[in-house]
Amino acid sequence: MKLPIYLDYAATTPVDQRVAEKMMQYMTMDGQYGNPASRSHRFGWQAEEAVELARSQVAELVNADPREIVWTSGATESNNLAIKGVAGFYHKKGKHLITLKTEHKAVLDTMRALEREGYEVTYLDVLPNGLVDMDALKAAIRPDTVLISIMFVNNEIGVVQDIPAIGELCREKGIIFHVDAAQAAGKVDIDLQQLKVDLMSFSAHKIYGPKGVGALYVRRKPRIRLEAQTHGGGHERGMRSGTLATHQIVGMGEAFRIAKDEMATERQRFETLRQRLWDGVKDIEQVFLNGDDAQRVPGITNISFNYVEGESLIMALKDIAVSSGSACTSASLEPSYVLRALGMSDELAHSSIRFSIGRYTTEEEIDHTIKIVNDAITRLRDMSPLWDMYKDGIDLNSVAWVAH
């Protein structure tokens, strides 16, 4: 067993060896390095063929038409293109958008940018289990609402939203529905023939593909129009200009192909590992699983260890690569906004760790993790004045703390 143990698969994954080998065939002199947009020679045709095969592979995992897949640089760009693209194209219809407080920053910050341009955005609270409050969602809809953006699987707590139900609601109200599926593709079944989803964002690097490439699904029937955000040579039917990164795209295609083949068995294995991890820590006093118990992906487990501060816990877990909140916010001292949106106290949010397991996680690694976590909690609680107070029966809310 190699240390440190990587348990941060929700942040990114290593590229699968099979993916890397495919990618290598599209870069050098010996490989197919042509520009897929070159129409006048074999180099271009071969590259185009590879790009179109990858497009089909991505489409197949989610049961979409390949013509509905637009290549981007990643889920962040996909989210930007979907949200700004819809807002720009349909602004005459309305300038109100709805999203959740627990969305990824790529959605939230895009919404903020639109607000500065005169759009109105409703940021909905979620239920304490992290799931959408359907009544609140219905109540937030206005005649001028043009877009609802809700993520499939939350990146911090792993809860799975009821996308079918939200899709039905959006379709009934004539509102465009965008879903950030960066953490969902290859983890949960996605059938875009069934789901009433109009736009869906994908990332390659969350499922053993390369960083720097993603895709946006744009529904054809009923047709969804977007205002382009990147202008140029008119690639991707004008929705996203820029020379296609053949090797990256080939890698994403292969990663999605593998995911389709192996998802079912992988999911069972993750479920076993997840249960093993939780069984190994759940009997520690004052330990809480964050997010809904049932509606979740097995890959992401977010746990609060009360009376232990998150960053010192991460230091104690130096042989395990985990994250406190999301990687995008761990440079700041703010507690996770996602956990805060569940109604958790700052201190409990500060004491939370996300363990995310993946393709290369072993039972041995989980067992070692359990041991390290148990030791760390004991050690840090022995050092924690809050733990002492809890043990003495003092209600921490009754103490007059001096905030600083």
Place this chain on the structure above:
Amino acid sequence: MAYSSKVIDHYENPRNVGAFEKDDPTIATGMVGAPACGDVMRLQLKVNAEGIIEDARFKTYGCGSAIASSSLVTEWVKGKTLAQAQDIKNTDIAQELALPPVKIHCSILAEDAIKAAIADYQQKHGSQE
């Protein structure tokens, strides 16, 4: 989180972790910070009849820098008079531990803990120095 080797040493081998009986008249207790801010320090000083700090204990809920700052302070105050301890500055703590700028508040908290403990002692002893 690129911590200095001194922070890591104090974090991994904290000095003087523990507690004294807080009602003991020779014990001064200072608790500062707030759980919501991510750090709480409790510093206790054992002060002898000559007003010299004989021993110190701490418990800290907080990041590695907060734990290291409080651990360091327990070493520094030993053997000092209360007046000398009062003069320990957060900048000395931050410098000794080479704290990064975002962690300066940990050293401020440690200084505050000393001052809070001394205030507690003075209150217990009718504020005579």
